[in-house]
Amino acid sequence: MSESFVRTAVFADEEQLAVIDRRTWSTLHAVTPRPQSPYGRFFDDRHRPEDLLVAENAGQLAGFLRMVPPTALPCNAHVRQIQGLAVDIWARGRGIARTLMDAACAQAADEGARRITLRVLGHNAPARRLYESAGFEVEGVLPEEFLLEGKYVDDVLMGKKLN
Numbered sequence: 001m002s003e004s005f006v007r008t009a010v011f012a013d014e015e016q017l018a019v020i021d022r023r024t025w026s027t028l029h030a031v032t033p034r035p036q037s038p039y040g041r042f043f044d045d046r047h048r049p050e051d052l053l054v055a056e057n058a059g060q061l062a063g064f065l066r067m068v069p070p071t072a073l074p075c076n077a078h079v080r081q082i083q084g085l086a087v088d089i090w091a092r093g094r095g096i097a098r099t100l101m102d103a104a105c106a107q108a109a110d111e112g113a114r115r116i117t118l119r120v121l122g123h124n125a126p127a128r129r130l131y132e133s134a135g136f137e138v139e140g141v142l143p144e145e146f147l148l149e150g151k152y153v154d155d156v157l158m159g160k161k162l163n
Contacts, residue, residue: 004062004096006103009052011043016061017054018042024086027148028124053103055087055096062091065100067108070117080108082118085127101134109162116162121146122154136160 009017021042022035043049047066055063066084070076082104087096108116118136120127136158144152 004057009049020088063087078114080113117159
């Protein structure tokens with residue numbers, strides 16, 4: 001097994017990240033419709049390279065994690081929120097998601113954040129196990145928040161205090 005390393009995304013990663021995003025789309029984690037061709041840009045004003053950590057494994061982009069302040073309010077500047085995590089299908093089972101999570105928590109702490117939060121769909125058991133193993137706890141549940149493929153799904157709010 002080759003080593004993975006994490007770095008901040010750059011504009012040159014855009015096409016590879018877009019491919020990973022499209023290839024990993026699933027109602028297990030996505031509330032937006034399946035991406036359709038022609039595809040829009042991966043990076044835009046709200047999704048900037050500096051907001052993404054990317055994992056490389058075996059010389060290829062293997063996954064990404066998007067982390068941003070949850071709001072622009074100064075009173076909320078001590079919190080970071082994970083707003084997306086994807087690991088390419090070929091790279092799953094290699095600890096890449098956990099490596100990205102650990103890197104995000106370390107970066108958030110380095111930036112002075114006291115907390116890190118995320119939202120996960122209630123039926124996404126694999127992601128919930130990952131987040132719990134990384135020290136995240138359920139802080140709230142929005143019951144039946146989304147209707148996906150004819151089924152109501154809870155939105156689970158999770159958080160972790162950073163040291």
